[in-house]
Amino acid sequence: MTQLEILPTPPAQRPDSQPWPTYPMTYRVSSAHEEGGERLFAVSTEQFLDDGAGNVRALRLVEVEPHEGGFRPVDGSARDIPADFVFLAMGFVGPEAEGIIDQLGLELTDRGAIARNADYSTDAPGVFVTGDAGRGQSLIVWAIAEGRAAAASVDAYLMGSTNLPAPIPATARPLLV
Numbered sequence: 001m002t003q004l005e006i007l008p009t010p011p012a013q014r015p016d017s018q019p020w021p022t023y024p025m026t027y028r029v030s031s032a033h034e035e036g037g038e039r040l041f042a043v044s045t046e047q048f049l050d051d052g053a054g055n056v057r058a059l060r061l062v063e064v065e066p067h068e069g070g071f072r073p074v075d076g077s078a079r080d081i082p083a084d085f086v087f088l089a090m091g092f093v094g095p096e097a098e099g100i101i102d103q104l105g106l107e108l109t110d111r112g113a114i115a116r117n118a119d120y121s122t123d124a125p126g127v128f129v130t131g132d133a134g135r136g137q138s139l140i141v142w143a144i145a146e147g148r149a150a151a152a153s154v155d156a157y158l159m160g161s162t163n164l165p166a167p168i169p170a171t172a173r174p175l176l177v
């Protein structure tokens with residue numbers, strides 16, 4: 001078993017940039033990891049290679065380095081690793097543009113989320129965006145707070161004013177990122 005991760009190997013100890021009470025991104029070993037396998041960090045899959053009969057036989061990897069808020073391949077780092085099964089466990093990588101986003105003509109941010117204003121409205125009249133679709137992958141507490149605040153904005157849009165609570169604007173960010 002080989003586990004691939006695009007991020008670099010995290011530090012063993014909580015870094016200064018992630019003081020308590022933020023959740024520290026440290027190197028963790030779960031019981032599943034203890035059973036065996038290899039963990040590769042700072043790599044990205046560029047291609048699935050097949051055996052000519054419709055089965056995957058290998059993955060083509062490149063090493064990556066941080067670049068302008070994302071990642072870029074390291075020149076000359078491509079290599080293949082054998083694979084019989086590939087499990088994708090990447091979490092939420094953004095809303096799918098095909099369908100409702102295209103049909104409503106909604107803009108996407110440079111990170112693939114739906115662009116919106118501080119009151120959760122989009123540039124399409126009467127269309128509001130809340131939760132992960134607008135914030136990007138996040139946590140349930142943010143989705144709940146955003147949902148309540150967006151409901152207040154929708155109420156104000158429909159009724160002209162609102163008495164509903166708006167816990168956070170769409171622009172709210174964690175205290176430390």
Ligand SMILES: Cc1cc2nc3c(=O)[nH]c(=O)nc-3n(C[C@H](O)[C@H](O)[C@H](O)COP(=O)(O)OP(=O)(O)OC[C@H]3O[C@@H](n4cnc5c(N)ncnc54)[C@H](O)[C@@H]3O)c2cc1C
Nearest residue numbers: 090091092099100130131132133137138139140141143144
């Ligand atoms: C694997 C995984 C583990 C996570 N673990 C945690 C955790 O431990 N703690 C935590 O706080 N957060 C966790 N999260 C994040 C959390 O689940 C999300 O932040 C939260 O669910 C976002 O809520 P949401 O309402 O914005 O979106 P979602 O919960 O994704 O809801 C969006 C809904 O819209 C529906 N939908 C999509 N397109 C359409 C359409 N065209 N028409 C109608 N419906 C549509 C979808 O089916 C979905 O039901 C995890 C996320 C993942 C992927």
